[in-house]
Amino acid sequence: MLEDERNLIIRAKGGEAEAFGLLYDEYLPKIYRFVLLKTGHREEAEDLTHQVFLQAWRNIRNYDDRGYPFSSWLYRIAKNLVVDYYRRLRPNVSLEDCRVFPADEVDPETDLDLSRETEKLARAVGKLRDTEQTVIIMRFVDELSIKETAAAIEKSEGAVKLIQHRAIQKLKKLMTEEK
Amino acid sequence: MKQIESQLKNLRKIRPDKGFALMCREDLLSSTVVKPGIDLWRNLGLSLSLALTAMLIVFVAQNAAVSSYSIASLEKFEEETTLSRDQINITLAEINYHSDLASKTSMALSEAAAEGPSHLNQNLLMKEAESLKIDSAPDNVDILLDQVIL
Amino acid sequence: MKKTNFLIASGLVSLIVFFPKPVFGAEIKANAENLTTSVNQLIEVKDDKSMSDPERLAKELEARKQVVKDALSLSLKEISSLETSLKALKTKDERVLDFQSSSLEYLESAKTFYEEQSDVVDKLASMDEVKALAQKIKDYRDAGYNKKIERVTNFLLLNQIDGLIATAETRWQKIDSDLKKLERGAFVSPGYFDANMQKAKKYISDATNLGADAKEQILKEFEAEKISAEEKLSLTAASPSEDKAQVQDNTPEIAPKVVNPKELAEASLTNLKSSYDIFLKISQSVKKILQ
Numbered sequence: 001m002l003e004d005e006r007n008l009i010i011r012a013k014g015g016e017a018e019a020f021g022l023l024y025d026e027y028l029p030k031i032y033r034f035v036l037l038k039t040g041h042r043e044e045a046e047d048l049t050h051q052v053f054l055q056a057w058r059n060i061r062n063y064d065d066r067g068y069p070f071s072s073w074l075y076r077i078a079k080n081l082v083v084d085y086y087r088r089l090r091p092n093v094s095l096e097d098c099r100v101f102p103a104d105e106v107d108p109e110t111d112l113d114l115s116r117e118t119e120k121l122a123r124a125v126g127k128l129r130d131t132e133q134t135v136i137i138m139r140f141v142d143e144l145s146i147k148e149t150a151a152a153i154e155k156s157e158g159a160v161k162l163i164q165h166r167a168i169q170k171l172k173k174l175m176t177e178e179k
Numbered sequence: 180m181k182q183i184e185s186q187l188k189n190l191r192k193i194r195p196d197k198g199f200a201l202m203c204r205e206d207l208l209s210s211t212v213v214k215p216g217i218d219l220w221r222n223l224g225l226s227l228s229l230a231l232t233a234m235l236i237v238f239v240a241q242n243a244a245v246s247s248y249s250i251a252s253l254e255k256f257e258e259e260t261t262l263s264r265d266q267i268n269i270t271l272a273e274i275n276y277h278s279d280l281a282s283k284t285s286m287a288l289s290e291a292a293a294e295g296p297s298h299l300n301q302n303l304l305m306k307e308a309e310s311l312k313i314d315s316a317p318d319n320v321d322i323l324l325d326q327v328i329l
Numbered sequence: 330m331k332k333t334n335f336l337i338a339s340g341l342v343s344l345i346v347f348f349p350k351p352v353f354g355a356e357i358k359a360n361a362e363n364l365t366t367s368v369n370q371l372i373e374v375k376d377d378k379s380m381s382d383p384e385r386l387a388k389e390l391e392a393r394k395q396v397v398k399d400a401l402s403l404s405l406k407e408i409s410s411l412e413t414s415l416k417a418l419k420t421k422d423e424r425v426l427d428f429q430s431s432s433l434e435y436l437e438s439a440k441t442f443y444e445e446q447s448d449v450v451d452k453l454a455s456m457d458e459v460k461a462l463a464q465k466i467k468d469y470r471d472a473g474y475n476k477k478i479e480r481v482t483n484f485l486l487l488n489q490i491d492g493l494i495a496t497a498e499t500r501w502q503k504i505d506s507d508l509k510k511l512e513r514g515a516f517v518s519p520g521y522f523d524a525n526m527q528k529a530k531k532y533i534s535d536a537t538n539l540g541a542d543a544k545e546q547i548l549k550e551f552e553a554e555k556i557s558a559e560e561k562l563s564l565t566a567a568s569p570s571e572d573k574a575q576v577q578d579n580t581p582e583i584a585p586k587v588v589n590p591k592e593l594a595e596a597s598l599t600n601l602k603s604s605y606d607i608f609l610k611i612s613q614s615v616k617k618i619l620q
Contacts, residue, residue, distance in 0.1 A: 288400055
């Protein structure tokens with residue numbers, strides 16, 4: 001969580017754009033990653049991410065932080081927008097067609113094989129069921145707590161643990177099959 | 180499990196394009212004009228002047244950008260909109276195509292299964308129409324009628 | 330600044346224009362024309378009184394066979410095209426997945442049927458045999474094939490419509506964003522285009538709902554038919570002493586059909602077209618303003 005996030009949220013609710021801008025800076029990479037891993041298409045991910053923050057900024061006055069983390073609220077908006085996107089059943093361009101790691105963005109010290117391996121993993125994540133995907137991304141990629149994840153997907157903490165366990169097992173199997 | 184977890188952490192390398200991040204931020208923060216209220220007077224300070232400066236920069240940038248709208252861009256937009264409309268028309272046509280196809284095949288098979296010609300067949304009717312000689316002689320009417328009916 | 334200008338200008342221009350692949354492509358249209366030709370030829374032969382009887386009968390036999398062959402060829406092409414489109418469907422919806430797999434299974438069985446008849450047709454030597462085969466194929470199609478294919482075709486077309494709706498929505502959003510910029514730049518009075526944009530939004534929303542209703546109708550019909558077929562099978566299994574009637578694909582009498590998916594799809598597209606009419610009007614107005 002961003003330091004003094006609560007204060008920023010209060011200021012953003014008061015209409016202070018700069019405060020929301022700082023929240024945006026903090027959460028943009030996470031929301032973008034979440035959406036990209038779910039849609040598999042960079043352009044769509046950018047559009048949807050933009051929509052997430054637009055919606056958040058327009059509705060921030062309605063956000064109530066009583067026991068409900070801001071990150072969970074953003075993820076919930078993102079999740080709903082992704083569901084709408086799937087409902088429209090747009091042609092799904094697979095990750096094979098748009099490299100998630102353009103070569104010039106890869107850390108030069110990183111072995112190229114590692115990048116390919118990570119792409120393989122991203123593809124495997126894409127093959128999970130929707131809720132499993134969501135839990136994996138939130139828990140392991142963005143390191144949300146079980147509580148934050150549960151709030152975002154509107155399930156109990158116990159359910160999140162179970163989904164997480166099943167998803168990991170499936171990922172292991174998918175990664176083995178790809179070899 | 181640990182290996183998968185550490186590999187998943189690698190996915191954190193996924194980052195949005197810097198250009199997109201910047202444009203998105205600018206667009207976002209300029210999408211509502213903040214009307215200074217009582218809070219503004221309460222929070223005078225560095226953050227306020229930064230916010231005002233940012234808004235001023237964005238306002239100037241927006242005007243410069245909008246003035247670069249070209250008629251050519253709008254025409255291209257119209258072209259693409261027309262293309263989308265064409266796609267809609269094509270899909271509309273497709274909706275009825277299948278049922279037409281099914282009827283056609285059914286009629287074809289009926290023809291192959293049945294005795295005698297189909298009297299609604301186009302070629303047949305056109306052939307007959309050509310051979311019809313319309314004249315005022317009443318004697319020919321019965322002959323003509325026979326040709327059409329049989 | 331340059332990037333801003335570029336992005337705003339390209340905002341209106343670089344929309345993803347959705348080009349749906351037609352469900353029935355050029356090959357099917359060509360096959361359909363062949364069928365029309367062979368039917369016309371058959372009719373001409375049947376009606377040709379200039380030939381001797383033996384000559385006419387021989388020609389008629391060949392002409393009938395050709396019609397049957399062309400009908401089979403068209404059916405097989407139709408199946409192949411639908412299989413390709415069905416397999417390309419990407420979804421996580423369980424009901425759609427069920428529909429997809431069940432439809433593919435059915436298409437496979439239909440393909441087998443048509444291929445078997447194709448093997449037979451050339452070997453037939455008598456007029457009666459050819460007529461009987463033509464009737465058999467017609468009966469097969471009337472009994473259930475046509476209805477099922479129509480359902481699959483409509484579903485696939487509705488998917489295409491979803492793509493067109495998505496393009497319209499994206500376009501709406503980008504136009505909305507650009508109009509706001511025009512307002513901020515005082516090129517346009519605030520709210521000048523609001524009524525039009527709301528109207529366009531309503532058209533798109535209606536198009537979405539109509540499309541969704543159509544899909545729902547198709548899925549419900551499919552599910553009702555599936556349940557009925559399963560019930561029939563279980564009844565047949567429960568009473569083995571009775572004559573086991575062939576499991577006909579008779580669509581059960583479900584609750585009166587309130588809507589026709591085809592009509593809903595057409596209505597959806599008509600609404601979508603109306604939204605584009607508005608986009609074009611707005612574009613023309615903006616052009617006038619900027620000139």
